Amino acid sequence: MLHALDIFGTIVFALTGVFAAGRNNLDLFGALVLAFVTAVGGGTLRDLILGVPVFWLPNPLYLYLILGTWAGALIAARITRHIPRGTILWSDALGLSAFTVMGTAKALENGQTAAVAILMGTLTSVAGGLIRDLLAGRQPMVLNQQRLYATASIAGCAVFVTLQPWSQQWATLAAMAATFTLRAGALLWDWKLPIYPTNAEHGD
Amino acid sequence: MLHALDIFGTIVFALTGVFAAGRNNLDLFGALVLAFVTAVGGGTLRDLILGVPVFWLPNPLYLYLILGTWAGALIAARITRHIPRGTILWSDALGLSAFTVMGTAKALENGQTAAVAILMGTLTSVAGGLIRDLLAGRQPMVLNQQRLYATASIAGCAVFVTLQPWSQQWATLAAMAATFTLRAGALLWDWKLPIYPTNAEHGD
Amino acid sequence: MLHALDIFGTIVFALTGVFAAGRNNLDLFGALVLAFVTAVGGGTLRDLILGVPVFWLPNPLYLYLILGTWAGALIAARITRHIPRGTILWSDALGLSAFTVMGTAKALENGQTAAVAILMGTLTSVAGGLIRDLLAGRQPMVLNQQRLYATASIAGCAVFVTLQPWSQQWATLAAMAATFTLRAGALLWDWKLPIYPTNAEHGD
Numbered sequence: 001m002l003h004a005l006d007i008f009g010t011i012v013f014a015l016t017g018v019f020a021a022g023r024n025n026l027d028l029f030g031a032l033v034l035a036f037v038t039a040v041g042g043g044t045l046r047d048l049i050l051g052v053p054v055f056w057l058p059n060p061l062y063l064y065l066i067l068g069t070w071a072g073a074l075i076a077a078r079i080t081r082h083i084p085r086g087t088i089l090w091s092d093a094l095g096l097s098a099f100t101v102m103g104t105a106k107a108l109e110n111g112q113t114a115a116v117a118i119l120m121g122t123l124t125s126v127a128g129g130l131i132r133d134l135l136a137g138r139q140p141m142v143l144n145q146q147r148l149y150a151t152a153s154i155a156g157c158a159v160f161v162t163l164q165p166w167s168q169q170w171a172t173l174a175a176m177a178a179t180f181t182l183r184a185g186a187l188l189w190d191w192k193l194p195i196y197p198t199n200a201e202h203g204d
Numbered sequence: 205m206l207h208a209l210d211i212f213g214t215i216v217f218a219l220t221g222v223f224a225a226g227r228n229n230l231d232l233f234g235a236l237v238l239a240f241v242t243a244v245g246g247g248t249l250r251d252l253i254l255g256v257p258v259f260w261l262p263n264p265l266y267l268y269l270i271l272g273t274w275a276g277a278l279i280a281a282r283i284t285r286h287i288p289r290g291t292i293l294w295s296d297a298l299g300l301s302a303f304t305v306m307g308t309a310k311a312l313e314n315g316q317t318a319a320v321a322i323l324m325g326t327l328t329s330v331a332g333g334l335i336r337d338l339l340a341g342r343q344p345m346v347l348n349q350q351r352l353y354a355t356a357s358i359a360g361c362a363v364f365v366t367l368q369p370w371s372q373q374w375a376t377l378a379a380m381a382a383t384f385t386l387r388a389g390a391l392l393w394d395w396k397l398p399i400y401p402t403n404a405e406h407g408d
Numbered sequence: 409m410l411h412a413l414d415i416f417g418t419i420v421f422a423l424t425g426v427f428a429a430g431r432n433n434l435d436l437f438g439a440l441v442l443a444f445v446t447a448v449g450g451g452t453l454r455d456l457i458l459g460v461p462v463f464w465l466p467n468p469l470y471l472y473l474i475l476g477t478w479a480g481a482l483i484a485a486r487i488t489r490h491i492p493r494g495t496i497l498w499s500d501a502l503g504l505s506a507f508t509v510m511g512t513a514k515a516l517e518n519g520q521t522a523a524v525a526i527l528m529g530t531l532t533s534v535a536g537g538l539i540r541d542l543l544a545g546r547q548p549m550v551l552n553q554q555r556l557y558a559t560a561s562i563a564g565c566a567v568f569v570t571l572q573p574w575s576q577q578w579a580t581l582a583a584m585a586a587t588f589t590l591r592a593g594a595l596l597w598d599w600k601l602p603i604y605p606t607n608a609e610h611g612d
Binding site: 018019021022023024025026027028029030031033034044048053054057060063064074077078134135136137 | 252253254255316317319320323334338343344346347348349354355358396397398399400401402
């Protein structure tokens with residue numbers, strides 16, 4: 001099931017990349033780059049920091065999924081301009097939950113501490129979108145009052161790290177449920193983190 | 205010959221870095237950083253992702269070439285403010301062709317699949333300029349209707365991957381010719397990729 | 409002593425991250441990300457390029473220091489909005505000096521050349537702040553006429569590389585003194601690097 005969700009998450013994250021390209025007037029190549037960094041950017045950073053082989057190198061499936069999503073959305077845009085916004089947001093919440101669990105699990109498998117595993121789960125699920133926004137020339141949404149996106153991921157990571165010693169399977173389900181529920185609640189009722197207060201006169 | 209083109213490409217890419225610094229009012233250190241990331245940024249990212257030692261670590265030649273280019277352009281600017289724009293663009297097209305081949309070849313030598321090799325060739329030749337533009341505070345040109353820059357590189361990568369099983373030498377020549385010709389045609393006749401269409405109401 | 413300065417530098421760099429978040433209206437998560445990348449971003453990049461394990465993986469102390477700084481500054485902001493700007497700038501100069509020495513020393517310990525060691529010392533001390541500024545949506549200060557920040561670090565690296573064959577201890581003290589003095593002089597008397605001249609008509 002997690003493998004199916006991994007494929008699903010890759011497609012949805014790639015889609016948010018091509019949509020960001022469309023909104024920001026990038027060309028066909030720019031859209032491919034944004035699809036790529038959104039879908040595999042977080043996992044790539046995670047693997048580099050953990051010092052393990054980058055996950056998509058031996059498995060070209062990921063590259064073909066991204067290429068297919070890019071081509072599919074291009075064709076779809078000729079047929080209809082209207083993809084309901086909600087569909088994407090809810091699919092993205094599912095992808096977020098899957099990437100959160102996979103990132104945390106991979107860090108634990110590599111013998112990392114709980115603190116590092118939580119960081120890696122969050123990195124896996126949010127860093128791709130962050131790089132996407134930077135390349136599109138916008139301030140990264142995830143840093144600025146997006147409706148509980150990273151926070152939902154952090155909560156899921158913490159749940160996974162806590163339950164994993166007992167059961168990998170239950171930890172996976174509970175962590176995904178925690179992330180998805182928090183993100184869903186935030187989408188429905190507009191939950192946001194407060195702004196960080198300005199501390200200092202310090203300007204430089 | 206490829207080694208000479210590597211040196212030539214490093215100098216030209218470093219030059220586009222210091223020019224970007226000049227246009228964006230960076231200081232002497234900022235120009236050195238932009239020269240550095242443009243010249244070796246793509247190859248560094250490639251080596252990190254492939255999990256091989258970063259190419260410029262054991263060979264300080266690259267750092268000295270960049271430092272020399274930075275100093276040379278600084279002195280040249282005291283003598284003349286006019287470097288013909290065409291000279292740079294055509295030299296850059298040659299550097300692009302050389303970096304394309306070297307990136308693709310290195311990935312294949314490390315046993316990567318054709319899909320990964322094409323990605324790595326493109327990464328090697330365009331990622332440095334992309335980071336340069338980000339640091340200079342501009343939207344990366346390569347994502348947005350630059351005249352067939354990344355596309356020319358992708359074509360060259362594909363040619364190299366196709367011909368390399370027969371002859372490394374002919375693959376090199378044909379791939380460089382493909383990249384250079386496409387980029388040259390784009391410069392002469394203003395060929396551009398179309399904008400990626402806006403797919404969705406999706407805004408987030 | 410260097411270990412104490414490392415901890416001190418981590419806290420001060422994390423503080424400049426949360427302050428940048430406050431100034432740019434980021435939320436609580438955004439402030440945590442900026443604290444993190446400012447404090448460990450430079451050292452992480454250095455370790456990735458050197459091909460050695462990332463320093464904060466086996467030692468969660470760094471993550472807890474950053475989390476503590478983030479939380480402490482949040483609480484402090486409820487009590488007073490005024491942290492004297494000077495205190496931060498002078499503390500940051502001390503952190504800059506410590507990170508400069510540690511980065512250079514780590515590269516030399518890994519058998520790198522003097523040129524690479526100077527580059528790594530500078531990368532360790534300035535790359536974190538550079539990524540912080542990019543994520544905050546501003547042009548990186550370090551590239552643009554900041555008062556001798558990177559330059560002070562480069563000078564310290566050069567002093568360390570020169571004296572280290574004789575005495576690690578004296579090299580450390582002299583390099584830190586060189587970096588701190590240059591940065592302090594720049595803060596007091598507004599020393600800046602000149603703008604890099606615009607070389608070319610080259611626009612693209």
